[in-house]
Amino acid sequence: xxxxxxxxxxxxxxxxxxxxxxxxxxxxxxxxxxxxxxxxxxxxxxxxxxxxxxxxxxxxxxxxxxxxxxxxxxxxxxxxxxxxxxxxxxxxxxxxxxxxxxxxxxxxxxxxxxxxxxxxxxxxxxxxxxxxxxxxxxxxxxxxxxxxxxxxxxxxxxxxxxxxxxxxxxxxxxxxxxxxxxxxxxxxxxxxxxxxxxxxxxxxxxxxxxxxxxxxxxxxxxxxxxxxxxxxxxxxxxxxxxxxxxxxxxxxxxxxxxxxxxxxxxxxxxxxxxxxxxxxxxxxxxxxxxxxxxxxxxxxxxxxxxxxxxxxxxxxxxxxxxxxxxxxxxxxxxxxxxxxxxxxxxxxxxxxxxxxxxxxxxxxxxxxxxxxxxxxxxxxxxxxxxxxxxxxxxxxxxxxxxxxxxxxxxxxxxxxxxxxxxxxxxxxx
Ligand code: GDP
Ligand code: IMO
Ligand code: MG
Numbered sequence: 001x002x003x004x005x006x007x008x009x010x011x012x013x014x015x016x017x018x019x020x021x022x023x024x025x026x027x028x029x030x031x032x033x034x035x036x037x038x039x040x041x042x043x044x045x046x047x048x049x050x051x052x053x054x055x056x057x058x059x060x061x062x063x064x065x066x067x068x069x070x071x072x073x074x075x076x077x078x079x080x081x082x083x084x085x086x087x088x089x090x091x092x093x094x095x096x097x098x099x100x101x102x103x104x105x106x107x108x109x110x111x112x113x114x115x116x117x118x119x120x121x122x123x124x125x126x127x128x129x130x131x132x133x134x135x136x137x138x139x140x141x142x143x144x145x146x147x148x149x150x151x152x153x154x155x156x157x158x159x160x161x162x163x164x165x166x167x168x169x170x171x172x173x174x175x176x177x178x179x180x181x182x183x184x185x186x187x188x189x190x191x192x193x194x195x196x197x198x199x200x201x202x203x204x205x206x207x208x209x210x211x212x213x214x215x216x217x218x219x220x221x222x223x224x225x226x227x228x229x230x231x232x233x234x235x236x237x238x239x240x241x242x243x244x245x246x247x248x249x250x251x252x253x254x255x256x257x258x259x260x261x262x263x264x265x266x267x268x269x270x271x272x273x274x275x276x277x278x279x280x281x282x283x284x285x286x287x288x289x290x291x292x293x294x295x296x297x298x299x300x301x302x303x304x305x306x307x308x309x310x311x312x313x314x315x316x317x318x319x320x321x322x323x324x325x326x327x328x329x330x331x332x333x334x335x336x337x338x339x340x341x342x343x344x345x346x347x348x349x350x351x352x353x354x355x356x357x358x359x360x361x362x363x364x365x366x367x368x369x370x371x372x373x374x375x376x377x378x379x380x381x382x383x384x385x386x387x388x389x390x391x392x393x394x395x396x397x398x399x400x401x402x403x404x405x406x407x408x409x410x411x412x413x414x415x416x417x418x419x420x421x422x423x424x425x426x427x428x429x
Contacts, residue, residue, distance in 0.1 A: 003217040003259030004426045005244045006327075008224025009317035011233075011271040013297070013304060014264040015329035015412055017041025020057040020220045022420050023262075026427045027218035029210055030058025031066040033250030034240040035222030036106060036136065037077045038129040040298025044415040050085060051298055054078050056220055059090055059097065066203055067099040070240070070250020072136040073148065074106035075192040099196070100203040100252070104145035108188060109168040109180050110135040116177040126236055127273025129299050137239040139164065148200045151193040161185055204252025211257060216427060219247035219258065225317035233356075233363060236275025243321045260426040263323035263406065265314050267331045267396075270304040272297045276363040278356075279307035279343045293333040308370065310343040311403035313356060318406045325409030325424060328397060331389075332381035332413045340375045340396060343368040344403060373399065383413040386421055 004023060008014045021043045024030055037053040043060055044050075054077065056065035067073060082092045110132025117134075118125045128134060139145040144164045150157050161182050169179040210217065221242055226232045228242040240246070244261040248254060268289055271277045280286070286306045289295070295304035317323070334340055345354045347367045357363055376392035383389055389397075389411075401408050411421040 002427065002429055003219065003257055004262055005219040005221065005247045005258045005260070006262045006264060007221035007242060007244050007321050007323070008227075009263040009265045009314050009321060009323065009326070010224050010269050010310075011226045011277075012224045013040075013270055013272065014224065014266045015327075016221065016264045017043050017052060017057045018329070018412060018415060018417065019262070019264055019327045019410065019420075020218060021045070021060050022417055023218055023426070024058040024061040024063050026216065026425070027058060027063060028215040029064045029066060029207070030056040030218045030220055031068055031207070031247070031251050032056045032071050032220050032222065033068040033247045034070045034242060035238065036072040036131065036133050037074055037081075038131050038133045038238060038299060039222035042298055042415065043417070045417050048088060050088065050090075052085070053081055053299065055081055055085065055092070055097070058218060058220070059085070059092060062091065065092075065097050066207070066251070067097070067103060068203055068251035069100035069102045070246060071100075071103055072106050072133060072140070073099070073103050074131065075196045076188070077106075077131075079192060079195060094198050097199050098201050098203050098206055099148065099199040101147070101149040101200040103148050104136055104140045105148065106132045106136040107146065107164075107185055109165070109172070109185070110139070112177055112180070113168060113171060116172060116175040120175055125274060127275070131299075134239040135168075146189075148196060151189060151197055157186070157189070207251060207253050211253065217253075217257065219244075219251065221247070225321045226313060228320075231320045233275045234358075235360070236273065245322065260429045261322045261324045262327055262409070262426050263314075263318055263321055263325070264327045264329060265404075266309075266329050267334055268293075268309050269307045269313075270295050272300070272302050272304050276360070276366070277305055277307060278346060278366050278368045279310045280305050281307045285337070289333060293330055308341045308343055308368070309400065310368070311400060312343060312345060312354060315404045315406075316356060318404055323406050324429065325407050325426060326401075326404065327410035327412060328400065328408050329412035331393060331397070331411060332379070334375060334396075335379050335381060336377055337375035339372050341370040341372045342399065342403065344371045345369040371399075380413050382416070382419050384419060384421060386423070
């Protein structure tokens with residue numbers, strides 16, 4: 001019996017939230033280990049729709065949720081989210097939500113700098129969520145972040161804010177943006193500090209205790225491998241590592257706790273924001289997929305770019321992500337298409353290559369090589385067993401398995417929690 005770590009294998013929004021919610025029935029604790037409120041997960045349970053950004057999806061199942069030290073926390077966004085889901089009936093209190101006291105905070109300066117830099121980038125903008133994720137991670141690595149535990153020490157907070165504001169106000173002023181005073185930030189933090197501190201604890205210690213007691217832990221990744229700051233389509237990436245390996249460092253557990261790595265992949269591909277996307281479709285099929293799949297970002301409301309399944313990209317994500325098995329989602333969105341294409345390689349400047357290049361110029365020039373197969377006219381929407389799937393849909397899934405060199409262990413056929421087909425229980429591996 002092992003733990004499970006869920007990660008995205010494309011550019012995010014693969015349906016991680018739905019799968020984590022479904023798997024959470026088999027877990028005791030669900031842990032977020034990286035990212036921040038740039039993530040947006042939609043969970044559908046009967047008539048209720050939960051939209052989560054920072055809170056671990058396991059809270060919907062009444063499990064303990066953990067925000068690990070690897071997450072960057074905007075305290076006001078967190079409290080707003082807690083109030084919103086509490087109004088929907090979820091129980092979020094210091095018994096059900098543990099937050100690492102060493103997690104760095106996202107402050108108003110971070111959002112302001114994120115947006116000012118995007119504006120200054122012009123045509124080369126990244127298309128960030130504008131929520132201050134990048135600047136907050138930069139501050140952590142630069143050793144000037146304000147961490148949750150600092151809120152309990154006014155004297156520490158004071159000198160750390162001086163250092164942080166010297167840096168940020170210089171940059172903001174240089175970019176022609178408004179600067180911040182220490183009093184403003186202090187007031188913003190004072191308003192939230194007691195409530196935030198009530199959730200803060202040594203998460204690493206509690207997780208270690210849970211491990212010793214044989215509790216099952218589900219690690220919930222945000223974003224995806226192609227947005228990973230090392231392995232993604234740099235510089236069009238987020239500012240954290242998103243691969244399974246960081247579940248350990250971002251939660252404060254040993255690497256052996258990661259367990260089965262479940263990679264989530266959509267049966268096609270989407271991307272929000274800028275950056276290369278070889279299989280992007282600019283035609284009616286792309287628009288149809290976008291409309292049927294309701295491909296609009298939960299966080300920013302932007303339309304998601306849509307395209308065919310890119311097996312080369314997902315194969316790479318499986319390798320660097322350490323994926324043990326795949327959950328393939330949104331198969332139902334492909335119902336009724338005459339033909340379906342899968343990218344099996346690329347062409348770069350007239351030469352065939354079977355990997356995605358690292359340099360941005362080459363990434364933009366890459367052209368996909370497709371294998372095309374007949375679609376299916378039957379509906380897969382709502383299917384809950386392999387036997388309900390049309391033969392051609394099964395062929396599509398099998399071909400994907402071959403190309404990405406990883407087994408499909410779960411299939412999802414609608415947004416609804418129980419419209420899920422389990423081939424292999426990752427917790428039993
Ligand atoms: P995440 O960021 O990876 O958690 O994914 P999002 O929640 O941002 O986006 C996935 C969207 O697809 C959500 O609206 C889900 O409700 C929906 N979804 C998940 N799985 C399926 C599926 O199998 N079929 C359909 N039609 N929708 C799905
Ligand atoms: P979930 O967890 C999709 C994208 C942004 C932008 C880039 C950098 O829902 O899958 P950032 O604000 O992180 O600096 O933006 O990363 N991005 C996401 N795209 N799903 C997400 O999260 C994302 N989180 C960040 O659109 O292109
Ligand atoms: Mg999302």
